[in-house]
Amino acid sequence: MAKSKTPASTIPPAPRRPSLALAKNDPWLVPYEPVLQRRLERLRARLAEIEQYHGSLSQYATxxxxxxxxxxxxxxxxxxxxxxxxxxxxxxxxxxxxxxxxxxxxxxxxxxxxxxxxxxxxxxxxxxxxxxxxxxxxxxxxxxxxxxxxxxxxxxxxxxxxxxxxVWRPAAPFVWTDQKFKIAAAVPEPLIYEAHVGMATEEGRVGTYREFAENILPRIAAAGYNVVQLMAIMEHPYYGSFGYHVANLFAASSRFGTPEDLKFLVNEAHRRGIAVLLDIVHSHAVKNEAEGLADFDGSGNLYFHKGARGNHPGWDSKLFDYGRPEVQQFLLSNLRYWLEEFHFDGFRFDGVTSMLYHHHGEGVAFVGYDNYFGPAADEDAILYLQLATTLAHEFKKGSLLIAEDMSGLPGLCRPIKEGGVGFDYRLAMGIPDFWIKLLKHTPDEHWPLGDLWHTLTNRRVGEKTIAYAESHDQALVGDKTLAHWLFDAGIYTHMQAHDPDPGAARALALHKLIRLLTLAAGGEGYLTFIGNEFGHPEWVDFPREGNNWSYHFARRQWSLADNPDLKFQQLGNFDKALVHLARARHLLAAGPATLLKHDEENKVLVFERGGLVFVVNLHVEKSLTDYRFWVTEEGKYRVVLSSDNRQFGGFDRPDESFEYETYEHQLSLYVPSRVALVLAMS
Incomplete structure (x- = not known):
């Protein structure tokens, strides 16, 4: 009897070989490669159309x-x-x-x-x-x-x-002196100081661009940060919106001074070797008609979507119609304007998650790849973002582009040619959420080190992230900064440098450890918010009717950081030492951290990154003598940073002058409770 042939329809197809690098590097993306290809083809077609009629993307953005x-x-x-x-x-x-x-x-x-x-x-x-x-x-x-x-x-x-x-017509054009400033040379890895010009003074008033340049930039440079990220620059009618309800996209806020004053700030930052990022808001805009773009021509659909789709459900604001060519051109021109006119070095794109999806990320748990590539994805917004990253990188070589995204979209921070969206970094938004949740709900002795390590290191391979323990989001009124969570009322009563209060000692120690862990293991860049590096005692609350229009909480108390008799200076000293160490060792440009020891019983994490060994004892009371752990390289090691140093508010318990030598690839150390030691080979 002749053998029957298997019908062709029942033969499983051979696995398709992915052609895009994004799918080659992530097998889970292979089923979605057609979506990535369609996005790439749409971008190429749009670029070809732009070049045909306008010559180039840069020329289109005018x-x-x-x-x-x-x-x-x-x-x-x-x-x-x-x-x-x-x-x-x-x-x-x-x-x-x-x-x-x-x-x-x-x-x-x-x-x-x-x-x-x-x-x-x-x-x-x-x-x-x-x-x-x-x-x-x-x-x-x-x-x-x-x-x-x-x-x-x-x-x-x-x-x-x-x-x-x-009408603004200065008597003479601003004279730039930053021609020799190169972003790549100044920022081998981004250490970002997020700041708000208006609240940067100690007095209860609105600060200016010039004051920021003259008084705050020197502080940022001395602290070791190489990037300043400016909030609230684009003009907004309500000061208390933190600059996120923008009305006039091409106007530098006049609250802080003139356009020339802002140029002076950027030029001065470049003179000090500091790159300047603009916190740009293209995810939504203020709904005010008197000041903004809403219903500008009476059609209900000019810059924004018509009807319900044009209103953000959670932000009480308007949503751009990214599929309309004129809106694309308007927003792209806005990017070019800030890069060209004010010499910004890149952008932190606000609210990218809201742009990427029709549901804006509201109430959605991103648990599978279908969430990224299904019908919820806003393909017009994705095309706009690809155009935006292409333009910025072409117009200013080396420009830094950071996406505020909590969804974890694969490829968001990979090059366009690979099937990505083209950003350089994404914010590691899960890290600050984890720290706040831990401090609110978990006693110190029950901190889960496995969860902590997973949160710090769980990021997509090949996509760079900016780690941070807290940003402006955690500093707003209604929440509390990490310092406020840790010190509680003691932040007003127990901040003398020699105050022995045990609660303040615990808060001081954990504030340092949280920052060290976040910077050392959390990403390829690091960010802090203005004043939080020294544990600023209060939240941020802009003048409003509810606080009797007070500026008391819309300022930064630099005198606290400058006072050697206070713990605030000790916290600032530690942050400065940590950042300078990271810069000197190019820590964030190194590969991801490698866990050497996870000791849940003694609450110790030991890990290695960039040739440094980090030993962190989070135990509430147990100091460990002759604590042994394995290291990859044999030799002699010395302490290059101890959180227990007296200048950081510690007790000088470990001998920082001692030289440790490995025995059978192991080191033996004395590690006091709530102390971090960083070691390097001698």
């Missing part, structure tokens, strides 16, 4: 040079343009024409753009520096005075609190 009020020397006057296809009429109004809505109407051009020309012969003196203006927009619902979409400067009237655009 909407700000066309929209708004720009002086055209070739035409001998100012040209004002606005994109408002749904509007019935527009008129430029301001001090220059007595706010007369009939004096300077705009004419409709192609593609929904409107224009008016103001010749120098008639308007140069009238459009004087400092004069204010708006655009009157007439829609089917009536007329409203609005702020131009691409204005470069907005100012607030002190009496009426009304915002208006302002």
């Amino acid at each position: 909407a700000h040079q066309q929209l708004g009020l720009n002086h055209d020397a070739s035409r001998g006057g100012y040209v004002y343009r606005e994109w408002a296809p749904g509007a019935e009429a527009l008129a430029l109004i301001g001090d220059f024409n007595g706010w007369d809505r009939r004096a300077n109407p705009l004419q409709r051009l192609d593609f929904g753009v409107w224009e008016v020309f103001l010749p120098d012969s008639e308007y140069l003196d009238r459009l004087a520096p400092g004069s204010r203006y708006k655009v009157h927009v007439v829609t089917a619902a009536g007329g409203k005075d609005r702020l131009p979409a691409a204005l470069r400067r907005a100012v607030q009237d002190e009496q009426t609190k009304d915002f208006a655009a302002q």
Whole structure:
């Protein structure tokens, strides 16, 4: 009898060989490679279209040079343009024409753009520096005075609190002296100081760009940080929003000074070898119509999605329509503007998780790859982010791009050509959440070291992360900083350097250990928030009606860090020593940490990274004599950092001058309780 053949349909197909590096490096991504390929093909098609009509992506990102009020020397006057296809009429109004809505109407051009020309012969003196203006927009619902979409400067009237655009024409262009500053040389690994210019003074008021440059940059440099990440720079109507409800994307906030003052800050940072990142907000925008872009032309769908999709359910704000070419161009132009005009060295992209998914990450647990590549993914937003990272890296070589993402999207921080989205780093958002949860719910003696180590080291291979114990999120009123959780009321009563209070001693020790563990094992970069490095005693609460418009909590008390009689200085000393050690040893550029010993009984973790050995005793009371553990290299070791050093508020228990020698690949140490020792080969 002849053998029957197996029907072809029942023969399992041969495993498909992945072509993208992202899928080659992660077998779990192989089933989703078609999605990655479609994203890549869509990006290539969009880039080809842009290059065909605009020459290059960088040239495409020049909407700000066309929209708004720009002086055209070739035409001998100012040209004002606005994109408002749904509007019935527009008129430029301001001090220059007595706010007369009939004096300077705009004419409709192609593609929904409107224009008016103001010749120098008639308007140069009238459009004087400092004069204010708006655009009157007439829609089917009536007329409203609005702020131009691409204005470069907005100012607030002190009496009426009304915002208006302002003509800004400095007598002479700012002179940059940072031509020799190179990001890659200055930042081999990012040690980031997250800061807010307005709250950087000790006085109860709004600080300025110049004050920050002159008073705070020296502190940042001395502390060893090589990147400053500036919040709240893009103009926002409500100071207390921390800068995250942006209204005017092209305007540096006038609360802190002039555009030249911000340039001075960036230039001074570069002089000190510090890169400057802008905390950029393209994930949403303020819903205010008087100050922002909402319903600008009356269509309900210009810069933002129409209807419910255009409203963020948790942030009370508007959501951009990333699929609309004009919106893409507007946002890409915004990136170029900040890189070009103010010499920023990159961006921390706020709210990336919200952009990536239609559900914005709200109430979703990302437990499988289907969460990343299913129907919840916002393909328009992903295309925009790929365009954004491509533009930034092309326009400014070496620019740093950091994504605030809690979903863990595979490939977010891998190159475009591999199938990634193109970011350089993602924030390790799970680490601060873990520390706060631990301090709130778990007694010290029950800290699970296995969970702790997993949280610190659980990140995608090949995708770099910025580790942090706390950022501005943990410092806001309604929550408490790590220092506040640890010291509690003692942060006001037991902070004298020689105060023997056991609760304060415990808090001081753990504050140091938390930072060391986070920096040493948590990522390829590190971040702290302004003041938290020395355990700033209070949360952040901006002036508002609920606190009687007080600035008391919207400032930084530098005098505490400068006082040698206080524990605050001891905490700052430790942070400085830790950061300088990381820089000197290029610790964060080394591979991931290797666990050498996990001792749950004695609450000890021993690990190795970048040629350094970290020994951390988290036991509440047990000091360990002749504590033995295995190391990879035999030889002589010495202590290069001890958290128990007296200048850090410790008790000088280990002898830091002693030289330890291995025996059969083991070291034997005295490790006091709640102490970390860092060793290097002699």
